[in-house]
Amino acid sequence: MPIELTVVGLRWLQFAAAVLALGLPLFQAFGLNEPGPQSARRAVIIAGVVLSVSAMGGLLAQTAMMAGGWVEGLDPAALSYVIQSTSLGMAHVVRAGLPLLGVAALVLARGRRAGGWVTILAFAGAFASFAWSGHGAASEGSLGQLHLAADIAHALAAAVWLGALAGFCLLLLRPATRGTAGTARSLAGFASIGTVAVAVLVMTGLINAAFLIGAEGFGRVPRSAWGLLLIAKLVLFAVMVGLAAHNRFTLTPALSRAVEAQTDTDRVVRRLRISIGLEMLAGIALLGLVAAMGVQMPPASI
Structure with missing residues (x-):
């Protein structure tokens, strides 16, 4: 290899x-x-x-x-x-x-x-x-410290989001917890934390892009391997945000209503498992793109 x-x-x-x-x-x-x-x-x-x-x-x-x-x-x-x-x-x-x-x-x-x-x-x-x-350590001076801090915050926010997805997968796979009030509360309770994590990812992603693309590098994005990987990463990120919004505003309230009404929760739990599973798979694929971006030259360095 x-x-x-x-x-x-x-x-x-x-x-x-x-x-x-x-x-x-x-x-x-x-x-x-x-x-x-x-x-x-x-x-x-x-x-x-x-x-x-x-x-x-x-x-x-x-x-x-x-x-x-x-x-x-x-x-x-x-x-x-x-x-x-x-x-x-x-x-x-x-x-x-x-x-x-x-x-x-x-x-x-x-x-x-x-x-x-x-x-x-x-x-x-x-x-x-x-x-x-990584690339976040390549910038120098005080602005370089900003770039490094943004890169670290970006990574930690990703860990919060993807780690929660892994936790919810475990919750929804366990027969003892997958359709309980506790699971419904956990899903609803993560909504604000997940929103903050996404906001941090967006803000720090913009900071990183400013350093790695530069004012004159936008035209080189679609013509470079790093840029094409970035575009694919943004597409997967948008898919994840869409699935997260569907979980938060549609499936989680549906589970809460079913639990409160003491009706069957199997159908909504099954839909949640599929949605969160797809979100997790998209996240794993996104990590692969990030791994590949790390060995490519960003537009600002070309």
């Missing part, structure tokens, strides 16, 4: 694992009904381990791409240089280490709130490292 495709695949895997590892604990910390404590806990532990292992693999692949081949990239001297002399290398080390701390805190805490917050902070730091090693 070409090195660049390996880098993209490992970045995609890291994004997906980080979303689960951070998003599910955040979902539970927001005071929503827990999506099956044991299933969520196992998912977070597995995602944390996958994130750590894929980050180490990503470091090897990135070094190989920079060195021009797998043999050269696996040279200890080359790896040492990348780790010690580049922000990309250090970001991968942080991304490999912090998830293990998060997993350890989750395992040892045994449900205690303090351990849960250590887990969240560890995974949040790992998630923020994506910005540290």
Whole structure:
């Protein structure tokens, strides 16, 4: 497999694992009904381990791409240089280490709130490292700090949204919770949080676009690989927003009415599962596009 495709695949895997590892604990910390404590806990532990292992693999692949081949990239001297002399290398080390701390805190805490917050902070730091090693870290000066902060906020908002989708999938798949009043309250309660997450994604996305496209780069967007990936990303984002609006304004009220009237909820739960499942799939595909964008030159750099 070409090195660049390996880098993209490992970045995609890291994004997906980080979303689960951070998003599910955040979902539970927001005071929503827990999506099956044991299933969520196992998912977070597995995602944390996958994130750590894929980050180490990503470091090897990135070094190989920079060195021009797998043999050269696996040279200890080359790896040492990348780790010690580049922000990309250090970001991968942080991304490999912090998830293990998060997993350890989750395992040892045994449900205690303090351990849960250590887990969240560890995974949040790992998630923020994506910005540290991406285009957001390329800008310099005070404006560069704004770009980096916007990139970090963008990533964290994505974790909140996609992590909640994963949590709702667990809720709706469990027979004991999928048609209950608690599930209906959780869906309704996430509406304001989801709106804030989308607003942050839009605002920080515009800031990132201003840096990565530039005043003179709009004409190059449809003519560059990065630009075409951005267009596809925006299409998927619009699909997700449309599905989220349908869930919030149509399906969630329908579930609440069915629960209050004590009528059958199977039909509306089935529709919610399909809608949220499609939204989650669109989000996973979007993460793949973001992973591919990370190895392409944005218009402002061409």
